[in-house]
Amino acid sequence: MKQPISITAMSSISPLGKTPEDIWNNYKNEHHFFSKNDNNWVAKIASEAKIEIENLRQSNPKYKALDDSVIFAIYTSRQAIKNANWNASDNFGINIGSSRGATKLFEDYHKHFIQNNKTEILTSPTTTLGNISSWVAHDLQTKGPEISHSITCSTALHAMLNGIAWINSGMCHKFLVGGSEAPLTAFTIAQMQALKIYCHSERSKEPHPCQALNLNKTQNTMILGEGAAMVCLESGKQNNAIAKIIGYGYATETLEHNASLSTNALCFQRSMSMALGNLNPKDVDVIITHTPGTIKGDQAEINAIHTVFEKDIPALTNNKWKIGHSLGASGILSIEMAILMLQHQELIPVPYLDTKHLKKIDNILVNAVGFGGNAVSILLSK
CATH class of the missing domain: 3.40.47.10 (Thiolase/Chalcone synthase)
Structure with missing residues (x-):
């Protein structure tokens, strides 16, 4: 790279919590954050984060119709730009990705269609993938470029690549990048089970059901989790950088x-x-x-x-x-x-x-x- 890119802020919600202090403390112990949902292992966002997500949803009538993947993104984006001291006049870019997008909402709408042979009014605008960054831009009132995409599990890091490319081109000096996922639906889990990569429910007696990085395991142990995270990128070396790319x-x-x-x-x-x-x-x-x-x-x-x-x-x-x-x-x-x-x-x-x-x-x-x-x-x- 000709010059580094500074990361000047970050924000996330995940099973680990919603503050850097809680997240670090939860990383420091050897406990996992898996629970059973319909006899399937899953990892849900922390309960205190769930409460704040619901409060955000109820704060605006327009947000009640949005999928969790969008609400997660709005919540973490607000906190990230607050931590970076950005404001709408900066006209920063936004690139937020998701592998599955509005999974739960899409499935609910499809169920309604099967039952009634017609769809709800907002089915299309609330389930398109571009929905995520568009709603974040609307919420933050920024007028910079906004991009949504899906490149499956490398989506968020591709969003980071895009942010770097825009900054290095000189077309934008700041970019908010990240990913948001709310995949804990029966259909999504069933897709992973069909691939035979999902963790078997009988591993409940194991201290760590998911054996990521263990090359001696004899069965696949992937478990789905929900969460979102955003980071603020700025060109060059910034005094307030928390890390450099x-x-x-x-x-x-x-x-x-x-x-x-x-x-x-x-x-x-x-x-x-x-x-x-x-x-x-x-x-x-x-x-x-x-x-x-x-x-x-x-x-x-x-x-x-x-x-x-x-x-x-x-x-x-x-x-x-x-x-x-x-x-x-x-x-x-x-x-x-x-x-x-x-x-x-x-x-x-x-x-x-x-x-x-x-x-x-x-x-x-x-x-x-x-x-x-x-x-x-x-x-x-x-």
Whole structure:
């Protein structure tokens, strides 16, 4: 990169909570945040965040018809720009992604259609994917560019790439980027179960039902979680930066299967190498892996890491064992995890794996990939 991009603020809601203090404290323990919903493992946003989300929904008659994925995005976007001291006159850009979009609302509307052979009035405008960033822009009263997209599980990091591209082009000096996902519906879970990648309900006796990053597991253990996170990007080195983006990479590999990576995750090899640029691989202290808890997916990413870093493997960690896989929002929640580790200078370990001791943490690489091998790697520095 010719110049770094500063991250000047962040905000999130997830099973970990809604404040940096609560989120960090919850990362520090070895407990997961999974519960059973209709006998399926899920990870719901924290109860105090749920209350505030409902208060936001009731605060504006127009918001009552919106899906949780949109309300999550509005809530976290408000807090992020407040933390960054941005205002509408800055005309900052907005790029918020979601893998599934208005999942619950769409399913409710479709059920009504099947029963009545007609749809509700707001079915189309409240379920389109562009709905998310448009409503955030409306809520924040900004007049800058607003973009919504879906690139499955790497969606939020692709939003970050777009923000970086707009800033580097000089077309915009500030960008709000992130992801929002509310996928805890029976139909969405059934889709993952049909792929045979979802965690079996009988793992209730296990201390950690999701075994992300554990290469010795004998069954797939992915669990869906809900959440949203936003970060504020600004050009150059800013005095109020909480982290800097010093590298980025992206790649797409040829499809072998609709939902799989190649055995050695060629897309990750290319995205990580691109993100490293001229940086010595030895200078990467931590990699936050995408590893969703599936046998083949986890192994493929680790194979790619060993190919790129050879004998100098950084410390590896992940948050899906604790909060599940929030699909399009997962990458930005990993960015938040990285920022917290840089701030506190402490590795958040995976409890069932050996932990590499670190004296300091300077650089963290964050990975995400979606169905079809759409990989993104973001290199962060304190």
